[in-house]
Amino acid sequence: MGSKTLTRADLTEAVFNAVGLSRNESAQMVEDILEELCAALTRGETVKLSSFGTFQVRQKSERVGRNPKTGDEVPIAPRRVLVFRPSHVLKAQINGGPVPNGDDED
Numbered sequence: 001m002g003s004k005t006l007t008r009a010d011l012t013e014a015v016f017n018a019v020g021l022s023r024n025e026s027a028q029m030v031e032d033i034l035e036e037l038c039a040a041l042t043r044g045e046t047v048k049l050s051s052f053g054t055f056q057v058r059q060k061s062e063r064v065g066r067n068p069k070t071g072d073e074v075p076i077a078p079r080r081v082l083v084f085r086p087s088h089v090l091k092a093q094i095n096g097g098p099v100p101n102g103d104d105e106d
Contacts, residue, residue, distance in 0.1 A: 008034075041082060053086040 008030055015026040037055070040047050047055040062078045092099045 051087055051089040053084055053090055056083050056085070057081070058083055 008027075011030045012023065012027040015021065015029055016023050019026065019029075021029065037047055041055060041057055044057050049055075057080050060079050060081055063076050065074050065076045066072070067074055086094075088100050
């Protein structure tokens with residue numbers, strides 16, 4: 001398993017090769033898509049990409065944590081966290097299994 005990281009530049013190059021837009025237009029398209037995803041998540045909306053997965057912002061309540069080194073109790077402030085739930089299709093592709101037909105409600 002390689003340790004390659006997919007970057008914005010890689011996405012831009014993929015759009016450039018697949019769609020045939022200029023490199024600048026491809027870069028702008030990638031930026032626009034990422035900005036819209038971020039804006040929707042910031043507003044608390046769920047982002048579902050069919051056959052890929054669902055991004056969702058969840059509210060975590062305040063809770064008491066413990067410092068593992070000292071054992072002291074420390075309050076953990078309430079916060080919003082981003083969660084990603086992959087679709088069945090993506091899970092199957094990652095694991096090399098058959099890709100399920102039908103809808104991917106994840």
